[in-house]
Every structure is written in C-alpha cells, then in structure tokens.
Amino acid sequence: MKQKYWYDYLWIASVAYLLLGFFNILFAWLGLLCFFIPLLLAIFGKDKLYCNRYCGRGQLFSLLGGRFGLSRKRDVPYFLKTKAFRYGFLIFFFIMFFQMLWNTYLVFSGAQDLRQVVTLLWTFRLPWQWAYQVETVPLWVSQFAFGFYSVMLTSTVLGILTMVLFKPRSWCVYCPMGTMTQLICQVKHQEK
Amino acid sequence: MGKKRAVVDQRLCVACGCCVKVCPLQTIVVQQGLFAVVGDKCVGCGKCVKECPASVIQLEVSEP
Ligand code: SF4
Ligand code: SF4
Ligand code: SF4
Numbered sequence: 322m323k324q325k326y327w328y329d330y331l332w333i334a335s336v337a338y339l340l341l342g343f344f345n346i347l348f349a350w351l352g353l354l355c356f357f358i359p360l361l362l363a364i365f366g367k368d369k370l371y372c373n374r375y376c377g378r379g380q381l382f383s384l385l386g387g388r389f390g391l392s393r394k395r396d397v398p399y400f401l402k403t404k405a406f407r408y409g410f411l412i413f414f415f416i417m418f419f420q421m422l423w424n425t426y427l428v429f430s431g432a433q434d435l436r437q438v439v440t441l442l443w444t445f446r447l448p449w450q451w452a453y454q455v456e457t458v459p460l461w462v463s464q465f466a467f468g469f470y471s472v473m474l475t476s477t478v479l480g481i482l483t484m485v486l487f488k489p490r491s492w493c494v495y496c497p498m499g500t501m502t503q504l505i506c507q508v509k510h511q512e513k
Numbered sequence: 514m515g516k517k518r519a520v521v522d523q524r525l526c527v528a529c530g531c532c533v534k535v536c537p538l539q540t541i542v543v544q545q546g547l548f549a550v551v552g553d554k555c556v557g558c559g560k561c562v563k564e565c566p567a568s569v570i571q572l573e574v575s576e577p
Contacts, residue, residue: 368546373530506546
C-alpha cells in the first residue's frame, strides 16, 4: 500500500459539504473554495495540483466506483473526451452560473423573491425550505446559497451517473473545473 | 520480445492525475497540468490503463 496523506481524505469534506447543505443552505457558500482553490493553484504555478492531489470529489468517485464497486468500469463514449464537448460543457456551465448570479442580483435588488428551491440538472425544482432557517442574513445571500448548492448537487448527480455507467472518475473527463485548469495551464505554458 | 509499456494519447488526456495515483512505481506524471507522461521505469502493469477515466492509455510492446 502506498502511504496515505491527509489530503487523501478530502473526500470526507465533499460528503460533509453535501450533507451540511441539506441542513443549512448557507453552508453552500463553502463551495466557493472548490471553485477558487483550483483556479488559484493553476494560475500560481501549481498547474493541476488540485485535480491531481486535493480534489475531494474525484476521490469520492474513485472510492464509490472503485472500492465500493458502484461502477461498470467501461470506457466513456468518445465524444465525451473531445475538445468540442468539454469546452461546450464548460460554456454551458458558465451560462448557468451567470444565470445563478443574475437570480442572486434580482433578489438583491428586490425584483424577485427568494426561492427556497434547489434546482437539479437545471430543470427539476426540489423543495428545500427546511434548510433555510436563517432570516438574519440578507435574502440574496441565501439565494446565492441555493443557487450554488444547485450547481454542486447537479454536478455530483451527473458525476455519479457517469461513474455508474463508465469509469469511476468519468466526471473528471468533462468536469468544468478540470477543463478550466487545463486551459489555464495551456495558456501559461504556451507563453514560454 | 519487447517489453510492454504504457503509452498516453496526449491529445485526449485530461490531466486528471488518476493514473499517477495508482502507478506502483510512480513513474507516470502529469506534466505542466497538460497531459500525463510515462517514465522510464514503467513495467507495463496496466494499472493506469484501467484507472484512466478517459481511457487514453494503452499498453504497447516497445521494440527490443
Ligand atoms: S477534473 Fe474536476 S472532479 Fe476531477 S479531480 Fe479535477 S476538479 Fe476534481
Ligand atoms: S488518468 Fe488518463 S486522462 Fe487522467 S492524467 Fe492519466 S492519462 Fe491523462
Ligand atoms: S503501466 Fe503500470 S508501471 Fe507503467 S505507468 Fe502504468 S501504472 Fe505505472
């Protein structure tokens, strides 16, 4: 067995994140960490260290799909690894992300009421009001939390789906964060 | 007969590093966050081939 390091247990953080958001939606804000850390690492010379070492989500998938055998371990369809699909998915993800920010802005400006729902796969509205107890924070803070949690839950569900169908970490093939960090590396190493 | 060794299709590699985590000899590395590169010590065990989510590693028989 290879030696285990503390960062080999970051999958626990990923599970904890999803659970915490189930009880209190404000924990969703913590998800920004898995948004900024990979980007900052990539920009400041650590390349894809986040994917390669720290990403708890990837670890979770390899654990569930590998150790727990919840994966068929088939090859992903070819189109999934093409640049067209990966970049397309990244753009789609961005559009959805900005829509989420826009909703947050609408609530901030008072043009729209807070929606206590988590939207799964950009379509299904799940009621989630039990996770909303804090009336002390501004409404937009909660709206962002609901929106961000939707993004995280959706990507987890997609990831689990492709984990079951294909290889455990199939999500990494089209993960927007992975694509983005790889793009940053491409730009950075081209200059030299 | 030549020895088997892993070969990465670097155009399709997503640089996720799954291969790095399973290689018993730690001879495969992700270079500059761009793609995986197989080192000299590769014994062709095939662990990385199985693990790679994009299935872009193959075992090839190198010339003797
Ligand atoms: S590709 Fe995405 S899920 Fe996979 S290790 Fe990188 S950030 Fe994590
Ligand atoms: S596991 Fe496959 S896609 Fe990931 S870095 Fe290794 S060769 Fe590339
Ligand atoms: S075939 Fe085995 S030794 Fe060679 S790079 Fe893959 S895991 Fe490492």
